[in-house]
Amino acid sequence: MIRTRFCYLLLTLAGMFNSRWLQAQDTASANAVFAEQFHRRYDFFAGGIATQPLTGISNYMTLNAGYRQTGGAYRQAQEAPRQRDLSFFTEGMRRTGKYLVSGSFVYTHTLQDSVSYTLRYGLTNPQPYYFFAYRKGNWQVGQYRLQGSVSRAFLREKLHAGLSVKYNTINAWRSNDPRPEQFSYNMHIDAGLLYRFLPKHAAGVSGSIIRTNTENTVEYRNKDYQMSLAFPEYVTRIQYGYGFEDRISTAPLKSNTTGYGWQAVYKGSFAFGEVAVKGGYTSLESKIEGAATALLPTGKYGEFYEDSWNAALYWDYQRQRNRFSLLAEYTNHLGRDFNQFLQANNYVYSFEQLRLQPLFTHIKDNKPRYELGLDLRLSDLFRADGNAGTLADYLQAQAGVSAAWFAHFPGRQLLKTTIAAAYRQSIDPLYTSPVQQSVFISSVIAHDYYYFSADTWRADLSLLYSIPVKKVNAFIRLQAGYEKATIPAGTVQAAALPGDQRWYWQAGAGVSL
Amino acid sequence: MKTGKLVLGIVAATVLFTFGCRKKDLAPSSPPINVIVKVSYDNSGGTYTFPLTGINVKVTNQMNSTVLEKQTDGTGLAIYNGISSGSYNIEASITIPKAQYETITGLPLATDNITFNATKANLVLNTTTNNTIELVLEFGVIGDWVIKQIYYAGSHTTNGASFRDQFIEVYNNSNKVLYADSLYFAQLFGSNTVSPNQTTGQYINDGGLLQNQWDWSKSFGASADAATKYVYARTIFRIPGNGTTYPVQPGTSIILAGTAVNHKAPYTNAVGVSTPINDPSLTVNLSAANFEFYLRDAIPNPLDSDVDNPSVPNLVVVDRIVNRDLILDNPGREAIVIFKTKANVATEYKRLATPNYTTATDTVGKDRYLQIPNSVVIDAVQIQPPLATNRVPRRLVASLDAGAYNVPVGQYSSQSMIRKTSSTIGTRKVLRDTNNSTEDFDYFDRANPGGFK
Numbered sequence: 001m002i003r004t005r006f007c008y009l010l011l012t013l014a015g016m017f018n019s020r021w022l023q024a025q026d027t028a029s030a031n032a033v034f035a036e037q038f039h040r041r042y043d044f045f046a047g048g049i050a051t052q053p054l055t056g057i058s059n060y061m062t063l064n065a066g067y068r069q070t071g072g073a074y075r076q077a078q079e080a081p082r083q084r085d086l087s088f089f090t091e092g093m094r095r096t097g098k099y100l101v102s103g104s105f106v107y108t109h110t111l112q113d114s115v116s117y118t119l120r121y122g123l124t125n126p127q128p129y130y131f132f133a134y135r136k137g138n139w140q141v142g143q144y145r146l147q148g149s150v151s152r153a154f155l156r157e158k159l160h161a162g163l164s165v166k167y168n169t170i171n172a173w174r175s176n177d178p179r180p181e182q183f184s185y186n187m188h189i190d191a192g193l194l195y196r197f198l199p200k201h202a203a204g205v206s207g208s209i210i211r212t213n214t215e216n217t218v219e220y221r222n223k224d225y226q227m228s229l230a231f232p233e234y235v236t237r238i239q240y241g242y243g244f245e246d247r248i249s250t251a252p253l254k255s256n257t258t259g260y261g262w263q264a265v266y267k268g269s270f271a272f273g274e275v276a277v278k279g280g281y282t283s284l285e286s287k288i289e290g291a292a293t294a295l296l297p298t299g300k301y302g303e304f305y306e307d308s309w310n311a312a313l314y315w316d317y318q319r320q321r322n323r324f325s326l327l328a329e330y331t332n333h334l335g336r337d338f339n340q341f342l343q344a345n346n347y348v349y350s351f352e353q354l355r356l357q358p359l360f361t362h363i364k365d366n367k368p369r370y371e372l373g374l375d376l377r378l379s380d381l382f383r384a385d386g387n388a389g390t391l392a393d394y395l396q397a398q399a400g401v402s403a404a405w406f407a408h409f410p411g412r413q414l415l416k417t418t419i420a421a422a423y424r425q426s427i428d429p430l431y432t433s434p435v436q437q438s439v440f441i442s443s444v445i446a447h448d449y450y451y452f453s454a455d456t457w458r459a460d461l462s463l464l465y466s467i468p469v470k471k472v473n474a475f476i477r478l479q480a481g482y483e484k485a486t487i488p489a490g491t492v493q494a495a496a497l498p499g500d501q502r503w504y505w506q507a508g509a510g511v512s513l
Numbered sequence: 514m515k516t517g518k519l520v521l522g523i524v525a526a527t528v529l530f531t532f533g534c535r536k537k538d539l540a541p542s543s544p545p546i547n548v549i550v551k552v553s554y555d556n557s558g559g560t561y562t563f564p565l566t567g568i569n570v571k572v573t574n575q576m577n578s579t580v581l582e583k584q585t586d587g588t589g590l591a592i593y594n595g596i597s598s599g600s601y602n603i604e605a606s607i608t609i610p611k612a613q614y615e616t617i618t619g620l621p622l623a624t625d626n627i628t629f630n631a632t633k634a635n636l637v638l639n640t641t642t643n644n645t646i647e648l649v650l651e652f653g654v655i656g657d658w659v660i661k662q663i664y665y666a667g668s669h670t671t672n673g674a675s676f677r678d679q680f681i682e683v684y685n686n687s688n689k690v691l692y693a694d695s696l697y698f699a700q701l702f703g704s705n706t707v708s709p710n711q712t713t714g715q716y717i718n719d720g721g722l723l724q725n726q727w728d729w730s731k732s733f734g735a736s737a738d739a740a741t742k743y744v745y746a747r748t749i750f751r752i753p754g755n756g757t758t759y760p761v762q763p764g765t766s767i768i769l770a771g772t773a774v775n776h777k778a779p780y781t782n783a784v785g786v787s788t789p790i791n792d793p794s795l796t797v798n799l800s801a802a803n804f805e806f807y808l809r810d811a812i813p814n815p816l817d818s819d820v821d822n823p824s825v826p827n828l829v830v831v832d833r834i835v836n837r838d839l840i841l842d843n844p845g846r847e848a849i850v851i852f853k854t855k856a857n858v859a860t861e862y863k864r865l866a867t868p869n870y871t872t873a874t875d876t877v878g879k880d881r882y883l884q885i886p887n888s889v890v891i892d893a894v895q896i897q898p899p900l901a902t903n904r905v906p907r908r909l910v911a912s913l914d915a916g917a918y919n920v921p922v923g924q925y926s927s928q929s930m931i932r933k934t935s936s937t938i939g940t941r942k943v944l945r946d947t948n949n950s951t952e953d954f955d956y957f958d959r960a961n962p963g964g965f966k
Contacts, residue, residue, distance in 0.1 A: 386541030
């Protein structure tokens, strides 16, 4: 049923960006869509319903499919040593009269090998309640992400009102005992208004409601593994935080999340360029339930409350053949649980990041020639489990540079070569080791202490070749990246240390307008 | 220019404000707990001054399987700071050498040493509970006979012999000849309900070792000590003999077989139906067992699987409720005892119905279980299922068995519990008997009648 619904929505999207629309030519130059400046602007404005009318792009479409492979032992303990992703992606925007329609669709099929210490798909999910087993297993994951936005202009383009829907699903399962199956869906509905109160100044607000449901079950083909302490690595356990755990039967674990949010935006045009500022807040409340246990006879395990603040500034300035932009983003995500067994808050999660991305593009003959960029980040990841006595706080600073060169050939052919390098420095990592060292603590939390404490170098190379085919630009893209880590020596007792290398390569092809 | 400075200033201030003081203010409100274990001795047998220093205290977190061990100080205290809330087993034990024991008590001791044990199981400890735990060390029953091997798991249901091949091995752990005549073997009855309705008042609810077990003192006609000084049997068997018929040499054992046949060979039941054995290595040859549980002549509705080996003496069926053969609970919800008494068990021991039958009329026609005094028990073993979540209320107090054991793979695994060898004197092996099955037992991956570990 779900897949049928997706197919319908996909067809709707494809119809939205049909060939008739592709004839429209009021976008930037054809090859401009391969410039980072274009994507930065599109992502900044098209992602929110209140900002969508500010994108300044009437017709745009891209569609591509790709394959990516990731490997290497510099990874978190619950991360896959090897991962393959097959993905299909399309996004676009079209103006029709007073309506501006935009949307995206992504399908990703992921294969992960030898993932251990978790029976949940979603490495970065901050919610602390999940099944895990020590045993490694191979995952297959299907993910759909659909987003559609429509806004209408009123009052001679002074007022825009819009509605946006995001719908994401994940269906993930493992093919080795223990065999979890996870199904989750997430729906995000936004409504927004944008008002141009002066010819060059506009402000807007949007509000959203959020629903997420996740269900995770675990089954065994070999029942001996389920019941026996002779195979402790197969026993299903539940994590209540960041070290507080229990053994549990294979009953489902259900999480129901409700939430709301708001965003506000201002955009103005000045002599020094175009400036847009946006910020917002999201509140989520998740209730986690499962089977009754001796310690939790009601089957209610806990709640998890999340508050997310975000703010971003985008500056875009073009002078003659040079275009400058700056994207500054700040996010603050704080989560606290209420554990029903402890009748108290046990787990705290916090992620905070400040990111600055200046970018310079040189344009000649209305074509990008080269781009130079910086990527500066300061991030802090904090996790603490009061009952287990674990606390980890990782502050990291990263500086990256990138350079892209656009070689234009006759017949509007393009070869874009991008090289990038980045250095990440861990700053005074904090880790409190608990009195009781469980297998999870020594194998996951202590392992990840070394992962996050490492300083890393990384280099990326990307090649894109584009050629016009009829009225679109067809392209192929090859990318590869390599990361080298220096694992610090330390006194934290870990069952194993991460390796020092991680790599990926990916290849894709598509069309763009 | 002014604008540029302003932006830079805002960015710098944000960075300093945001990341300058890290996340120290985000500490969870549920801190780890501190647990104080206070150990003392049961002085009901006399006010002796046994040592309070050096008592080993083991704290096991059942949720994450971590174990912390400490020795008590001079006041009998062991303090654990900064441990997690959760469900715990707490055990204390001390072994006192014979000479020290005799000096302290002035009483002779027949064994080389004596072990005191105390246990509290399934204790829920958190920030709201009283986390000062008092443990009273009890003098354990140390006998010449010990239960050496228990094969309760059985073997594979189609490739092996299922639970037909169960057996018990009893060992002469002394240095003198013992006679097996009139040695009793009993399987104990108890509640298997993990979370009973405590509002009925029929179950023990003191947080002690018998938590959630039937409170036999509430049974109709019971004495106040019915739950703590007695155990309740669902089967009782006795080795026949005139007192000297079955001598057992020091360091040797007797096998009590459920069915004393070679289970490695195809099996023919009492009505002539034959069952092949696909994998003989999974089961055992019990054709040379010393005694056999055979109920066909004693009950009106015997099982077809209960066949007799005429060359193996049968145990006397003293009492049985429901069971129609020796059937040890192969998931592990079991407790067994061996005992000796001059009393006529069937007629002189009291019978009690479970506490949910509150009047004399209620108990009519209901199962009533023979009450065996703890004082006559020679050895006792508490068995439990492998997974903590499946474990049931215990049937044995700490003075009979302060711990519990299970074979790791569980039912139909061919594994048996085997008592560890403590020492070897000449050719005689002395088996470990600290009255704590958790410490005293190991397991055979394949049951091995007569084997040692």
